[in-house]
Amino acid sequence: MSAVEAAAWDSLVAGLAPGTAFHAFTLATVTAAGGPAARTVILRDVDPSARTLGFNTDARSGKFGEIGREPRVTLLFHDPAARLQLRIEGEARLHHEDAVAAARCAVIPEKGRWVYRQACAPGIELASRDGAARLGLLSETAASAHFVFVSVCVHQIDWLYLADTGNRRARIGYRPPAARWLAP
Template identity: 30%
Template structure:
């Protein structure tokens, strides 16, 4: 059987194309290892904050990832003042880790961009924005899985629906292998073009 270390390393430009293809696939495939990503921000006291978010859209040529959030959430306030974030993902299927750094653009409820994204959501997904502000205290008696939100109430969530557009400036690509882990650092310019790439120590 051929060992991992005997396989020639892939071309860095090919790694870039493949990584973004993985992300584009993840945005439409619930089974993808990169469907849920870790969005890391910094709060007002300079403490790192991380949470899992659903990848809603990815565009390789522009280096863009799209996420949705409740505009009443703490992360919305954090990103409003400190838009520099890290997005981290790991796929157990491919044994790949992507760590992307860049900035987030916030599109508030009622904006053209947020409205367009809202219109594509299912009624069930829309109901997730109809409850109270994220992080507020909630009595346990309010948590009842047998009582589902009514589809006709989904419009109540629209005033809270915010859109996050993440633009990557770097991609730290890591491949976990039985022998000889591989890591590459890719940098993008303002237009999204690949500006530099190099192998680095894992």
């Protein structure tokens, strides 16, 4: 079982590289109304020893408020070629206008910073298709104010491997530490 856990973390570390299957994953949160919300985000940080994963987002996005209200999140990863799915439950911590956010924001290439310099908050209604672009870009200071690094402390990994010889599923928990094989 420890081999499964190590392989799961290795897959996550590999997902830091653009173009790999785990680089983009689905983040699920709970809305203010208590319903589910899911969207794609990019994996920006993996620390197997601290058991944390991280991604960047905008303080004006819906997920920022959702995580603020309910930090319990699910992260869904799927690698079709490896026939591997990871469903990860954890608790998210928002780094906004702190030293962690500043350090993370500083290393975003110019190409990626424009997202945080948009004048329109994500999700607001526009008068036309190109309405957001017409407003132009805000300053670098504004980008820093919008930037958020989200660190997720992993509480549990549900590992599913589809094999021709029989599917395999395991649950690796960290609170308390426990590893179990499950019926797939």
